[in-house]
Every structure is written in C-alpha cells, then in structure tokens.
Amino acid sequence: MNKPSESVRINAERCKACGLCIHFCPKNALAQGDENNAMGYYVVRLEDDSRCNKCGLCQIICPDVAVTVSGKKPKSE
Numbered sequence: 001m002n003k004p005s006e007s008v009r010i011n012a013e014r015c016k017a018c019g020l021c022i023h024f025c026p027k028n029a030l031a032q033g034d035e036n037n038a039m040g041y042y043v044v045r046l047e048d049d050s051r052c053n054k055c056g057l058c059q060i061i062c063p064d065v066a067v068t069v070s071g072k073k074p075k076s077e
C-alpha cells in the first residue's frame, strides 16, 4: 500500500510560495514549509497526509505546475 504522504509531491524548485494550494486545499493538509529553494521561496509541504483526500485541487490550481497528486479520485461529471 502506498503511504498517503507519497500521494502529493511538490517540485521544490518550481514552487514560488504563492500560497494558492494552501488556501484552496479543502482539507487544510498543506502548509508553508521551512526550507527554501534556489529562488529563496519557502516551499510548500504536505503538513498532514492523513487529511489529504487526493482530490487533486492543489495540482490543478498551482500556476507553476509544482504539484503532482498520485491516485487522484476520479471526478464524477
């Protein structure tokens, strides 16, 4: 079984710490990290993987394509 923590991956070098993914995560699972990348931005991290429901919103909303969510829930339309 995959750990939930492996479901959301942040590409640290792409993240500009805009905070959109943190703001829009419906489960409040993301947070500002305390490690900065080469551009000096504090990269977002998955704070509580047990809260993540793999909705994929953070991946969709990131303007810098820094987030990848594995095992996203299929969207019912």
Ligand code: SF4
Residues within 6 Å of the ligand: 008, 024, 025, 026, 027, 028, 029, 030, 051, 052, 053, 054, 055, 056, 057, 058, 059, 069
């Ligand atoms: S997949 Fe959904 S619940 Fe999980 S961190 Fe991203 S926005 Fe939050």
Ligand code: SF4
Residues within 6 Å of the ligand: 010, 014, 015, 016, 017, 018, 019, 020, 021, 022, 044, 061, 062, 063, 064, 065, 066, 067
């Ligand atoms: S939306 Fe993307 S660039 Fe903005 S804080 Fe989240 S991961 Fe970083």
